[in-house]
Amino acid sequence: MKAAVLVFPGSNCDRDMAVALRKSGADVTMVWHKETSLPEGLDVVGVPGGFSYGDYLRCGAIAANSPITRALKAHVERGGYAFGICNGFQVLTEAGLLPGALLRNAGLKYICKTTPLEVATTNSAYTADYTLGQTIGVPIAHHDGNFTADEATLDLLEAEDRVAFRYGDNPNGSARNIAGILSENRRVLGMMPHPERAFEAAHGNEDGKAFFSSLVSAVVPA
Numbered sequence: 001m002k003a004a005v006l007v008f009p010g011s012n013c014d015r016d017m018a019v020a021l022r023k024s025g026a027d028v029t030m031v032w033h034k035e036t037s038l039p040e041g042l043d044v045v046g047v048p049g050g051f052s053y054g055d056y057l058r059c060g061a062i063a064a065n066s067p068i069t070r071a072l073k074a075h076v077e078r079g080g081y082a083f084g085i086c087n088g089f090q091v092l093t094e095a096g097l098l099p100g101a102l103l104r105n106a107g108l109k110y111i112c113k114t115t116p117l118e119v120a121t122t123n124s125a126y127t128a129d130y131t132l133g134q135t136i137g138v139p140i141a142h143h144d145g146n147f148t149a150d151e152a153t154l155d156l157l158e159a160e161d162r163v164a165f166r167y168g169d170n171p172n173g174s175a176r177n178i179a180g181i182l183s184e185n186r187r188v189l190g191m192m193p194h195p196e197r198a199f200e201a202a203h204g205n206e207d208g209k210a211f212f213s214s215l216v217s218a219v220v221p222a
């Protein structure tokens with residue numbers, strides 16, 4: 001599987017994401033935001049967490065208009081896989097590649113802790129190696145993780161089985177406890193928790209590992 005990880009000024013989870021992808025068997029290229037094209041023959045684009053452009057304007061809003069994001073949109077329009085973690089999720093909603101928006105946390109504070117997540121669907125390239133309803137522990141680290149969308153969009157996400165993960169403890173006020181969602185074609189995923197920070201024993205738990213193993217086996221079937 002050929003993957004690219006985008007790097008914006010202020011990204012700080014790009015290398016963690018690359019390590020998780022590489023250790024799962026992917027061939028990874030880091031791509032600076034000023035690039036206007038993605039590597040040839042690419043399967044998956046990862047949009048990492050961090051503070052792109054210092055979170056100015058709104059988290060992810062400036063990155064959503066970066067040159068590389070135009071190439072990302074073209075990749076997604078061709079049916080390519082893309083996933084955004086934390087700031088990456090914010091970028092994907094700001095770019096219009098996923099519905100909804102991430103507002104300031106309900107408690108107005110930055111929250112950094114491992115949070116229980118329910119795997120809400122296993123029908124995706126990102127969640128197939130989990131069990132439906134499984135509870136996993138994955139770190140969050142954000143101040144704008146409060147997922148919101150209009151009621152019709154939330155109903156549609158649920159009706160189409162496009163909620164990937166739900167919070168067990170809803171730390172940030174997200175609508176319907178939603179922590180991660182899928183696009184209509186199920187190939188684009190955004191989530192606030194960081195599976196790359198729960199990837200190996202040294203991280204405290206390995207519950208994020210199946211996210212990356214699912215992806216690698218979905219894209220290149222064994």
Ligand SMILES: NC(=O)CC[C@H](N)C(=O)O
Pocket residue numbers: 048049050051052055059085086087088141142143144145
């Ligand atoms: N870890 C992250 O990606 C943080 C995202 C964003 N800067 C926020 O605080 O909401």
